[in-house]
Amino acid sequence: MSTRTDAGVGSQSEPARVDLLGYKNIVILTDGASRSSSAKTATGLLRYRQQDIAAVLDRSEKGTTTGQLFGVGGDIPVVGSVAEAPDADALFIGIAPAGGKLPEAWKPIMLEAISSGVDIVSGLHDFLVNDGQLVAAASQHEAKLIDVRRNREHTVAGHATFPANNLRIHTVGHDCSVGKMVVSLELANELQQRGANARFLATGQTGIMIGGDGVPVDCVVADFVSGAVEQLLLRNTDAEIMLIEGQGSLSHPSFSGVTLGLLHGCAPQGLVLCYEAGRTAVKELAHVPLKPLDELVRLYETVGSLRYPCRVIGVAINGRKLDDAALDEEVGRVQDELGLPACDVYRHGAGVLADAVEKFRAEVIG
Amino acid sequence: MSTRTDAGVGSQSEPARVDLLGYKNIVILTDGASRSSSAKTATGLLRYRQQDIAAVLDRSEKGTTTGQLFGVGGDIPVVGSVAEAPDADALFIGIAPAGGKLPEAWKPIMLEAISSGVDIVSGLHDFLVNDGQLVAAASQHEAKLIDVRRNREHTVAGHATFPANNLRIHTVGHDCSVGKMVVSLELANELQQRGANARFLATGQTGIMIGGDGVPVDCVVADFVSGAVEQLLLRNTDAEIMLIEGQGSLSHPSFSGVTLGLLHGCAPQGLVLCYEAGRTAVKELAHVPLKPLDELVRLYETVGSLRYPCRVIGVAINGRKLDDAALDEEVGRVQDELGLPACDVYRHGAGVLADAVEKFRAEVIG
CATH class of the missing domain: 3.40.50.300 (P-loop containing nucleotide triphosphate hydrolases)
Structure with missing residues (x-):
């Protein structure tokens, strides 16, 4: 137990808080994994942010709709490349597999998105910011790499009092x-x-x-x-x-x-x-x-x-x-x-x- | 919740388990802090590993005994340098301050110990292995840097059954x-x-x-x-x-x-x-x-x-x-x-x- 201010797990600073709700033309990446149970991230996004989703990217399912593929999302198209969603502002990784590994085959897709200035958002344990190739490309094209699970919280709870009407x-x-x-x-x-x-x-x-x-x-x-x-x-x-x-x-x-x-x-x-x-x-x-x-x-x-x-x-x-x-x-x-x-x-x-x-x-x- | 195998907090591998009980001539470092409440690590070591403690190092209290200074440890000497404990095998950091910072003034003492091949053991949040100068010196003199609090545990509990006589x-x-x-x-x-x-x-x-x-x-x-x-x-x-x-x-x-x-x-x-x-x-x-x-x-x-x-x-x-x-x-x-x-x-x-x-x-x- 402690009142310390550093978790001692590394030297990187706290990632800046990013407004994920600001993305209004999201492409969800589930390439080759749309029918696996790990695609629950995609399903959740389609169900609760349908209005913000431009497309799902799965080359093996290209040409169908999310309604047909996932049973949710209506006529949102399933596409084969980021270029098919020209207004895309972010590529969200749509899987949450046990182990949290990023499929190696997805790297070229992510690099293509980055080269168009599209931000990448991931909830995997394999952090985007630990991949030198992605970091270099993002820096060159001014795209953001956002690891939702990356966390440096270091505040001990103080038994706060919340407003009476909360x-x-x-x-x-x-x-x-x-x-x-x-x-x-x-x-x-x-x-x-x-x-x-x-x-x-x-x-x-x-x-x-x-x-x-x-x-x-x-x-x-x-x-x-x-x-x-x-x-x-x-x-x-x-x-x-x-x-x-x-x-x-x-x-x-x-x-x-x-x-x-x-x-x-x-x-x-x-x-x-x-x-x-x-x-x-x-x-x-x-x-x-x-x-x-x-x-x-x-x-x-x-x-x-x-x-x-x-x-x-x-x-x-x-x-x-x-x-x-x-x-x-x-x-x-x-x-x-x-x-x-x-x-x-x-x-x-x-x-x-x-x-x-x-x-x-x-x-x-x- | 997950069954993943990586905590996603960095890329360093799990530190090897070191036999801390193998040290039989420990110098405890409390320089300038022996009378603070943060010296409870030193007190605990003196109380429970008295037979393994060669000396306490505090230049401001040099010449007294741990019995006089801490009320525990009997005639174990308080010394002013690692050289005064020639058989020393490890220097244990003897404080646990809120914030977990290593006092900057202790660096020369630690470097002196390392130059004699003495291992350093620390429970602070400021990890020894993150200090380039200490790492370089330890490598040169074949001394170990052991951060007790450094931890990459990544095993999910499996509701183990323990032996019936435990x-x-x-x-x-x-x-x-x-x-x-x-x-x-x-x-x-x-x-x-x-x-x-x-x-x-x-x-x-x-x-x-x-x-x-x-x-x-x-x-x-x-x-x-x-x-x-x-x-x-x-x-x-x-x-x-x-x-x-x-x-x-x-x-x-x-x-x-x-x-x-x-x-x-x-x-x-x-x-x-x-x-x-x-x-x-x-x-x-x-x-x-x-x-x-x-x-x-x-x-x-x-x-x-x-x-x-x-x-x-x-x-x-x-x-x-x-x-x-x-x-x-x-x-x-x-x-x-x-x-x-x-x-x-x-x-x-x-x-x-x-x-x-x-x-x-x-x-x-x-």
Whole structure:
């Protein structure tokens, strides 16, 4: 533990904060990987920034549309080169593979984009700025190389007091990869459509590409996770409702520390519990059973309230394993068992959870 | 969350593990800082590795003994140069200042040591290996530069199963800086004296310098904290009783994530709760009251048991603010209130807690 101001992981200075929402003609690069599960970054961008996407670049799928290829994005074209999207302002790397490596075959495509002055945005662990060839080309053509996951956060959390009219809603879960980002985004969008000053705050690389501001918490040095999240909130206090993306689970044996650093860093009043119906074991740890929902509700409320009083106000069900009838049954079962409103935001929309947020807001803020 | 194998914080390879316990003629450098609170690294080394310490180097205190200067270490001399300790095999940086900066005035002393082939060991955030002048000199004279806090851990915890005869005892606390390292060390020493195969495992820089093996958890990238600790235990399973140094507190608003990553990484069966009597607010956060002990016992047992069933088996009181009568009263009060054995390991020795560990061991391992 320390109050130091340097994480001691290198000598490069903090990357400048870049306005990722300023890009309005994005080409998403998924060349040869559009049909892999790692293309979830592309899918997320197409779903939540459709208006800013000019094209997807995949030579092997050229000529189709994103609607046909990904089931989202409508008539946005799939192209075979950056030149086919002449107004492009950025090339976003559209995959998030385990290992985080940049496919070597993508280098010529990236160099072509850079030579047209197009910025490159990446959430991979292989940092663009560590590639001498890309750095030299970007310098020559005045293009930016933006590594969303590159991070030198070095602020220790100071138990900040947030403005009295800030409502902080945080998605938590029974496991990784159950849809916390999607629930936070859908809730932010629904509340905005209802006229609220609501804002999504990202804590992972895809969320940052979609939402523009965030902290890649899994890449922050341990002592500074809560501090990095606290700083994220402090620069967004003009939003009256913050929807803060969750990570992992307090009961996940590998990532619980990240989850707790984030939970205490964002000091939420309200929690939305996210889970996938039918999942019984921790992701990638088949021998570790998941905890029951009622135990998780008590756990998150107890541990979260150590920082600021909080409670679970709703449940987001990921129903991808269920047909409509089974999902209806699951919603009823969860509502009865936990006494909380529940829905699947993809299948039902986020209305039920937005109602819960508005009711909770009236109660705790007035 | 990820299963990646690179933290993405640079390109240097993992530093080789060095046997710090191999040094038997250590000079501790505290030049001009012996009387500051940051000299706690020196004090810890003098207390727990007295037989390996040849001298302390402080030009302003030259001629005295460590017993006189620090109240520990007996007749070990305080010298004015490395040359006065001709058999020296290593120079250990004896301070742990907030900010972690290396005093510029120490460079000539370090260069003198290096020129005699003496290795340098540092727990500061300013890494020795980032200083070109030190690196060049070390290369020329075949001396090693060892940064205890330099760390490239990149293993995700896998919910490991430990051998059935491994007893894992972890110190936890109500706050930072209450003596978790000291309690773990005193317990390991007491159990060894009773003939047990007990081992201290460090999680901070001073503990690593004293104990030889450990992980500087506060410098590990968030996703890998539990994994780094799990690896530490897996390479020490030949010890029948592991005493794992704790960090921070589950209720500390800045460092709780580190505490939980460590707690779940080491999967203890038994916890020793450490606290300082009379402390009422979180260290350096005067506006944040500390939680009551009974609440902390429930909290650590509930959250710790998510990974492996555990319970608090004893309480270590840091009584530095109390006189003997007040400390006796505190021991009685805590034993009554929590139903757990309690003592101050400095004032009473670790016998009471070692008894608790042996009783617990008979119960859970047999």
